[in-house]
Amino acid sequence: MKKFYSGLLIFLIGAGNWQGKYGHATDIQSLPVKAVRDTVHTYTLYFTIDDGPLEGTPYIDSVFREEKVPADLFLVGSHVYQDELFTDYLKKLRKNKWFEFDNHSYTHANEDYNFYYAHPKIVLHDMERNQDSLHFNNTICRMPARNMWRIAGKRFDDGFSGSSSANLLKRKGYQVIGWDLEWEADSLNRPVQSPDSLFHQLKRAFYDEESFVPGHVVLLCHDWMFTNASAKKELENFIRLVKEDKEIRFEWLKKYPLYKKKK
Numbered sequence: 001m002k003k004f005y006s007g008l009l010i011f012l013i014g015a016g017n018w019q020g021k022y023g024h025a026t027d028i029q030s031l032p033v034k035a036v037r038d039t040v041h042t043y044t045l046y047f048t049i050d051d052g053p054l055e056g057t058p059y060i061d062s063v064f065r066e067e068k069v070p071a072d073l074f075l076v077g078s079h080v081y082q083d084e085l086f087t088d089y090l091k092k093l094r095k096n097k098w099f100e101f102d103n104h105s106y107t108h109a110n111e112d113y114n115f116y117y118a119h120p121k122i123v124l125h126d127m128e129r130n131q132d133s134l135h136f137n138n139t140i141c142r143m144p145a146r147n148m149w150r151i152a153g154k155r156f157d158d159g160f161s162g163s164s165s166a167n168l169l170k171r172k173g174y175q176v177i178g179w180d181l182e183w184e185a186d187s188l189n190r191p192v193q194s195p196d197s198l199f200h201q202l203k204r205a206f207y208d209e210e211s212f213v214p215g216h217v218v219l220l221c222h223d224w225m226f227t228n229a230s231a232k233k234e235l236e237n238f239i240r241l242v243k244e245d246k247e248i249r250f251e252w253l254k255k256y257p258l259y260k261k262k263k
């Protein structure tokens with residue numbers, strides 16, 4: 001499954017779709033909320049980590065406690081209950097004040113994405129089950145293995161299946177969030193880009209305004225990429241590069257320009 005994601009995403013980027021991929025979907029003039037920029041921090045990075053709690057969780061937990069920057073964790077409910085270790089990891093995560101938690105479905109489609117997205121009601125039920133199980137304090141969700149957006153009247157489809165499911169989630173009150181940039185993983189689940197190279201991609205995404213909302217980049221990576229000291233070091237190094245750059249600030253998705261608070 002993990003290999004499938006990486007392959008899929010490398011394909012997306014490799015095919016050149018990333019370059020200006022929101023061109024047809026984003027009409028900046030019509031954004032209901034204008035991107036807020038101050039004099040020092042021109043750009044905002046939303047660091048998001050999917051699929052936890054899993055083996056990478058203790059490493060991630062430790063890095064963000066140390067670096068003291070915000071991140072959003074998109075959690076999968078079935079992982080919490082498949083192993084006592086992971087149940088325990090979630091308890092630790094909840095004590096980490098740098099983390100916000102968001103819905104990434106209960107089953108992660110059981111890794112059968114064709115079946116899953118052919119049945120939008122199953123997708124909705126799976127998202128609601130996770131919402132009830134982990135008690136998220138917002139209505140943000142990310143669809144398993146799909147870079148889809150449905151937020152504040154704006155939408156983007158990644159070209160794979162799941163469009164009807166995204167529409168249904170939106171109708172039921174979810175804010176579906178994808179990503180602008182991915183820290184990819186190789187076939188052994190190791191980070192592909194070096195911290196320097198990822199940082200360069202991030203700066204390019206800001207300067208070229210190649211994100212769903214210009215000036216605001218949502219970065220995706222996965223829990224299972226950070227399961228040893230070397231990957232942990234790369235995570236630290238990337239965060240430090242961003243922290244040293246006075247133009248960029250870290251934020252939680254609850255500060256995203258299009259985000260609406262749960263009623």
Ligand SMILES: [Zn+2]
Nearest residue numbers: 050051144145
């Ligand atoms: Zn996932």
